[in-house]
Amino acid sequence: MSSLYYRQKQAWASLRKKPGFVGTVITTMGITLGALLCILTLAYVLIAKPLPYPEQEHLYRVDSEFVDANNEGVGKAFTYPSLMHLYQKQTIFDESALIYFDENVLTSSPTQPTMNTAFVTPQWFNLLGVEMAIGRIFEATEALNTNNPVAILSYRTWQDEFAGTADILSQKVSFSGTSFNIVGVLSEDFIEPQIYSTGRNSQVFMPWDFNEVGEDLRKSWININDTQLFIGKLNDKISLSQAKQILTPLMNDTWQENVVGFDFFKGWSLSSDITPLQSVILGDNQDTVYMLLAGVIGLVLIACANIANLFMSRTAEQQRQLAIHAAIGASKKQLFKTLFAESGLLMAMAIIIALVIALGGFEIMQYFLAQRLPRVDELNLNGFTLLCALAITFVLAFFFAKLSANMINYRALNATLQSSGKGSGIQVSHKVRQLLIISQVAIVTALVFVNISLLKDAVNTIENPIGFETNNITTLVLAGASTTPPSREERKVIMQELKTKLSQLPQVEAISQSASPLSGFGIWAQVVVSTNERLVVKTKPVDENYFNLINQPLLEGRTFTDTEISDEVDLLLVNDVYARHLAGDKSPLGMQITFGGPEDPAAVIVGVVKGMTIPGRSETPMRAYPAAHRGGTRLMLKLKPGQAISRQQAAEIIAGVTSQYSLFELSSLDNRRDQLLFTQYTTAITSAILALLTFFLAAIGLYGILSYGTQMRRFEIGTRLAIGAKRRTLITMIIKDNSLSLITGIITGMILLVILYLGFPKELEAYLQVQLVPVFALTLGLIATISWFACYWPLRQFINRPAIYSLRGSD
Incomplete structure (x- = not known):
């Protein structure tokens, strides 16, 4: 333990002398790793984390799918009597519940806000293992056909609309002329399953009997409604295929009997669709998460390549210090531990920043993406996030230390000491530099192309004429x-x-x-x-x-x-x-x-x-x-x-005309x-930022790598200048020498794009069009620009001065 403490102390003392190096490493890695932890946690919550409900693996939503005479699916929804028939006659679910989602005006409140309401049978709370902050859940006295007007509030509604008053169970809420006694408040920790629409959280729960379906529609077998749903806990002895075989005739036969007089439905049928609640909530967002993850991993790889270059430069600067360690008996393993102490300390500081950034990312996603991505309310620094942080810290610290250690020619360190640090005791090999260039260019080619494509598609959708005006x-x-x-x-x-x-x-x-x-x-x-x-x-x-x-x-x-x-x-x-x-x-x-x-x-x-x-x-x-x-x-x-009209002004006008109606929406x-285009706006902004960030990181990385290569050729450049070489000739030489690596990187990037398409053909098919040729040309142009800049800029310090400066390595 003492030796470990000593190494960390020495590492900190050494790093304090290089604040620029430390700041660059922990800032770059902190930002990119913060984004990575944020998206990794999102992926875990959406794809791997179990739902917070008892026996969640047995919870399913049942849908009724209409199939027309041509055997084509028309849509998924229930008719009211068909849903009631399913609820009352099914035998394969140990427990089942009905849910009807709606919006209603809270007329008992002076401000008369429009609230998200849900009409449910009592089993809804049992299936989800609901805990209460105050009061109780619905009981048998609030079951089907009891018409008992009671209500349960969400915790947020209790706080926002009733200021968390302690006597809430003695109060009432009124909707559509009916007054409901408040019998309970849900726990603050309750997470409502978003099985109807993402981001929708019910504010008030009332018994099923009081849903807004009219009496005529309650008897109609031809009017469908997608706001009424059925969920249940499937008997563990029944498979999904068996369940579907049982439910389809139960639903279809009765429906057929009741629409036999309607020629329109001749040849139509109903089939049941049974979906795990986890899949219902996730929806089609799995590929979105994978795409986000791929983009962030690409940024992390670019950042790692850049930081690897800094570590190699740092190791080259430390050759005299490392030579002293070797001279007094330090083995190669001990030198690695010294380098690992530095990289570990830097990665630890970076991961702390990353965790703070991840927390901020959670807040941003919960604020902006709650209506687009499910379960974002569950994002927090959980055990999975911390485990990933520890693993990433160790892996990157080990990688950077190993990379630096591999640069060390242990036998040459003594010679380095004897020559007072001059010479080339530690150098980055030409192959390593080529590999870094290829990886940087390949990743940036793929990421910039994808992000520009997404940006172009989002902007086109935003600017696409919709066929009518919305102004004023x-x-x-x-x-x-x-x-x-x-x-x-x-x-x-x-x-x-x-x-x-x-x-x-x-x-x-x-x-x-x-x-x-x-x-x-x-x-x-x-x-x-x-x-x-x-x-x-x-x-x-x-x-x-x-x-x-x-x-x-x-x-x-x-x-x-x-x-x-x-x-x-x-x-x-x-x-x-x-x-x-x-x-x-x-x-x-x-x-x-x-x-x-x-x-x-x-x-x-x-x-x-x-x-x-x-x-x-x-x-x-x-x-x-x-x-x-x-x-x-x-x-x-x-x-x-x-001009504008306020909600209060509209409500007053309505109240002056009639008491039978209230203002529902303005x-x-x-x-x-703009709400409907939120996804496109988000995609455009995110892809633009990612493209710029990728471009910026790649420019820094390529500059660092090519600058190092140019520094290694300082004497050669000075010699060529001394014998009369022109500036243009030297610039062409440097670009030509690096062109193979740059072209290889571009080709590798194209291969990555092909692999990406093969992995997500359906998702990317809409983007692969002839119109993308200019986008690809723009991508190549950007890559060529930053590559030319990275080749030319480090060379300026030599070709714009007399040859003597390069030959003697002096300023």
């Missing part, structure tokens, strides 16, 4: 505030008065009684009357002002009139994608479409609009726009430039568009 448009959505909703005719009166009040505001330019173009589309079953073709099309009712307000171009025909909307005439507009499907190159105007059953009236197509895309997506799906009625509770407000289309 605000959406306003109402929520029911009473147990008995107003009739359709009453809603028409209420909405007409509300539109009149809103239109009188000086900041409002126009109003449309329609949902936002970024939402509100439902999947409607449609039949083409002339061909009897059955389709499932994204559809949204709109009024006469919708297309003009968002400036979505009309390509053919006309839009609706005020009279047609008021009289509820059965008319329809379609986008150009749907029009081409219906009529090819001909006009679809005058064609008739029916919705639902054969008794429904046919809607006549009167116009065709240009297709729109949802921001962040590339496809333009078929869309239909039937004429809306005046009872819709969704509005779009076109505001004058620079948001601008620009904000919603």
